[in-house]
Amino acid sequence: MPEPAPPPVPALYATEIAHTRVTPVRHSLRHRTYLWLVDIDELPVLPRPLRPLARFDPRDHFDGTAPSLRAGLDAYLAAHGVRDADGRVLMLAHARVLGHVFNPLTLYWCHDRGGRRVCVVAEVHNTYGGRHCYLLRPDARGRAETAKEFYVSPYLDVEGTYHMRLPLPGERLDLTVQLRHTDGSRPLTATVRGARSPARPGTLLAAALRHPWSTAAVSLGIRRHGIHLYLKGLRVRPRQPRTSPAQEGTP
Template sequence: MTGTAPPSVPALYETEVAHTRVTPFHYALRHRTYMWLIDLDHPPVLPPPLRPLARFDPSDHFDGDAPTLRAGLDACLAAHGVADAGGRVLMLAHARVLGHVFNPLTLYWCHDRAGRPVRVVAEVHNTYGGRHTYLLHPDERGRAETAKEFYVSPFLDVEGTYRMRLPLPDDRLDLTVQLRRADGSRPLTATVRGTHRPARTSTLLAAALRHPWPTAAVSLGIRRHGIRLYLKGLRPRPRTAPQEGTP
């Protein structure tokens, strides 16, 4: 993984999320929202009037029973046998807004105590309430590969390999996740592109005005596009993989 220094945190990223499906027909969607990049050991504490706009609750991540976000991550790493990620961790996620949160993908860039990047944890949630984590060891360009192990889209089987590009954010956020199958096809590519903004009161209020109740909008958007795909002829695939828990 690259050792590029991250921007100051907490930070906001005004993002565009895009999904492109190429089989059995071409279908693309784009959605604008905003996400947070925070230091896992020092989550932002907002003024009381703004707290409904951003809360980072340990119950929303991992097994949901850890006292802190860091404790949840440490338990996940320990379950994978990782002992060298005791340094700083940067987390990219949606905050809980107005009592609601949904994070299709949360990323944790983990460093050792000397500040070297050592692992990335990708935490995936689906709309059925399931959670799953992937432990990744990206190369110096932020590229990693892992087998698909978790049911996400109801229209795709739990098979194939994810190829990811997950560089540590700086002034720009630039992520790619592509599903590849054994036959060489690439049925789905997802990207997240964004621009860094300091997490000031003014920038948070501006983002909240542009994207009111953003996590609910993500959940509703997923269901709306699912209906469209169903009407185009796609049918749900059986859920054959574990639906929750970490790892």
């Protein structure tokens, strides 16, 4: 369906990521960083001195073997019977910074050649090196549901349903992912909110100075909060994903 025109890309979003757990213990975290919104067919070309601050490598996405982001996405979509997402694709993600990248969630808004949104692909990475994609068909408000199929948090089993709100970013970024169980509990809610800036060299440099080595900070932050939860009494659940390692796309 037609959507409001997206902002010019590439764009940077200064974001606040929040996670709230309510069971079996209460715990919340907030982390400030920045994300890129890019057209996967027209990736930004930075001045040479700034290139270590942002690189988009196809090896960091899908199964890591495709020659380009578009090729990796097309292979995934074709394997799931999607043939008409051959138009513009906007990706929201961390870029590789100083040789390191970790994307807990990468989103791809996929359109046909007429500009109609066909689907959204949510690519999830865990800290064990695993990858998994969810093919979503959001409604007009960007809402979608999908069964949880991938081991992410070591303190949560692979069960329940994700309820997501994933509208295409505009001047503001406002995303929500909530895990719900069949007993009505909602153990985890994650939000990503932010404001857009044009991805100019000065904007990128300012963001990199505010958030030095941002992707490493994400990885370290996840581990630090994992330790905190362990000290609160949570114990690691065994990894028993519903899907096979091949389906997860583990490198």
